[in-house]
Amino acid sequence: MTDTRDMAHPRAEDAVGNRRQLRRVYFASLIGTTVEFYDFIVFGVAASLVFGRVFFDSTSESLGTILSFAILAIGYAARPLGGIIFGHFGDRVGRKSTLLWTMILMGLSTFLIGCLPSSAQIGVLAPILLVTLRLIQGIAVGGEWGGAVLMAVEHAPKKSRGFFGGAASLGSGAGVLLAYGAFALLNNLDDEAFLTWGWRLPFLFSVVVVAIGLYVRLRVEESPVFESVQHSSEATEKPPIPLIEVFRERPGKVLLGIGTVSGTFMSQAIVSTFLISYAATHYGLSRSTLLTLLNVSLVIMIFTIPFFSFISDKVGRRQIFIPAAVGYAVFAFVMFPMVGSGSPLIILATFIIGMAILNSAATGTSATLLSELFPTKFRYTGAGVAYQFAGLIGGGIGPLLASIFVAPGGIGPIGVSIMLAAFCTLSAICAYRIGDNRTVDLSDA
Template sequence: MSTLDGTSSPRAITDRPNDDLVRQRRRVYIASAIGSTIEYYDFLIYATAASLVFAPVFFAGSSPAVALIASFGTLAVGYLARPLGGIIFGHFGDRFGRKSSLIWTLSIMGVATVSIGLLPTPDKIGVLAPILLVVLRLIQGIAVGGEWGGAVLMAVEHANTKSRGFYGSATQMGASAGLLLSFAAFAALGGLSEDQFLSWGWRLPFLVTVVLVGIGMYIRVGVRESPVLLAEKKERNEEEPRRAPLFALLRERRGRVLLGIGVYAGPFMAYAVATSLLVTYAHKDFGIPRQTLLNAMMIGTAGMLLTVPLFAWLSDRYGRRPVYVTAALLTAIHAFAMFPLVTSGSFPLILLSYVISMTVLNAAANGPVPALLAELFPTASRYTGVSLCYQFAGMIGGGLGPLLAATFIAPGGPGSIAVSVMISALCIVAALSVSALGETRTVDLRTA
């Protein structure tokens, strides 16, 4: 049974695998992973630059504490814009197709990232420099906000019921690979002097995006549209009035949207603090070499390339809920250990912290979450639904989290213990949210 574009229907995907179907699934998995790698590399090099560069380059006239908060404020703007990107591209992805939205998000992200690499500093254009930095970060946030949901659904909606977790993890693999590439890009500049790094070296990771986007676009154009969406369009009565996906969700699935946001805000915050603010804190306040911290993070992130699909597979076999709840609760505990371990100055302890937090705990949450969120919503509003949940969680965990943490560790603040309490509380909320949603791995996406 085939749809109008020659792809197999959802039932055929589940019941009648063939060589063409296997090739298409493989192509979709690779496209989702590579596309997400490029998008998240672009988005995450900003986080690394915010922790290492932007305070002295764009906010040099302020005190170190104020400059750091301002730098992480621009980082937060990108996360605050992600839900808007999810709503915009979710709407078009639900109405007109996942594939076209993904091509647009990749193009927009590439233009914004290269522009940051070319941005003049305040000594050249004055206050316009930090203003343009914020605008470009806003555009980055909109692009990556629209990317994640579409890439997840292209993989999940091509998969059969028993392997949705594994296929959905392609996007998280891409995010991990993008994070690894962003660390590697800055680690490769470790031989530069401080002056060289701050004057021109930091721009290179942004400018190399031109090549990466070209590769991603070539791969993404060759992927077929989601067969589940095509089947839904074929069966739909076009004469019936349709609500916009956002309004339909808020009317019919409001509770699931709120619980879906609660699912990932805590683990997202733990990851965001560990990979951005904690780097600056350990480097500036404890004198730990930047390269030491980046090396530990690179090793922890490299491990995720193996453990993300492993935990996703475990969620296919044993259920989303047991894997995810365990990860969230253990992350709540580790939140109190990561600051003492990383600021100890001992590389083995720093490495241990990043292996625990990233290779194990972040991977255990990252692996199942794409399929888990996709299984909560109907096809006609699924892109919008998963985007809302994930991007609002990102806004809370990745945007507000490091910004609040920067104020906590500033002189006169409550210190790092307050950061740990904040992360731990949201991880407990994550465990409770998944428990309230119940097990979802056997849900039929056609009737969700």
């Protein structure tokens, strides 16, 4: 006679093992994206604070800033290419191995940026090498996001997909915090020390965070949704190229995904990078004060992203995302006067509204929104390409246009506000058109 206790025991062990694996997956998605975005945002911070003087020392300050943001935009321009390249391998070979390669590439390119000589030392070769390494950064982070999101979403129970999808967004927020925190630690350096060697330290520190990220990711199992599709009868036939397949079957979904994320992505990029450069240059505010106040909002964001991700499982992704996009459209017209007030409390409120509330609500739900749009056979490619093209528009072109608007002879910050409001309105409309996909079975999508 079979002992029912023996029958129950394996199931209990399986449940404990599943919970342990889910915790590992969530943490791996979080820490991996933290590493990638730390490396990527460190470049953005340096572009707004120092690259104009280090790599374009023979130009005017305003032109040096524009050229620095142009190189920043190049990284965003490379992100769709990374989404295509690594999306292909992620859909054909697997999520886990692809993510390991993106992390290695990102860490190596970031470390080498920290070793670059200035233009005063090697002339025009310095910005050329900077552009090359920025391209590698962009390709790596372009392949990272989709895989990190899918590893979490495809492991998660249906009722918790929003919360697990928010892990990558939480990691991106933590990466931004870590990047700005690294520069904040250098506040006591004088300008000469900061320009000579201080700015390099956050780039060199990338070796440490990448080593931690690789260790965590090696302990995570492959996505069960991906493995089930690979073992199905359809997988015995050679599948077409994922990029071609996604544009043949769901081109409208890709465009909706791009439109959904581009506006909120642009707002986040403007608030976290461009606004600091503008405030320091035009309002005479200290770099250390701005970074400190931004870091406070980023600490709060570490708690608000999981909150909004969790709530999205209860009320729906769009019910969180659309109000955030509309809120950003309105906020675009008040953030410059708020920062221009010079009051630390008002500036802090600016960063809290822009990052800890609006950005958290948008990024905490957008990852799962995009993941639920595509079937497993090309989900890595579809979600990754949509997100990265939105990043090119919002995170690359947005700050570049903003720097042109506020340059001498430009239309000023009102042009930046109008641009943000228009793109965020587009984001809200596209998110509404996506529909509610919370009940979609990812194995059948």
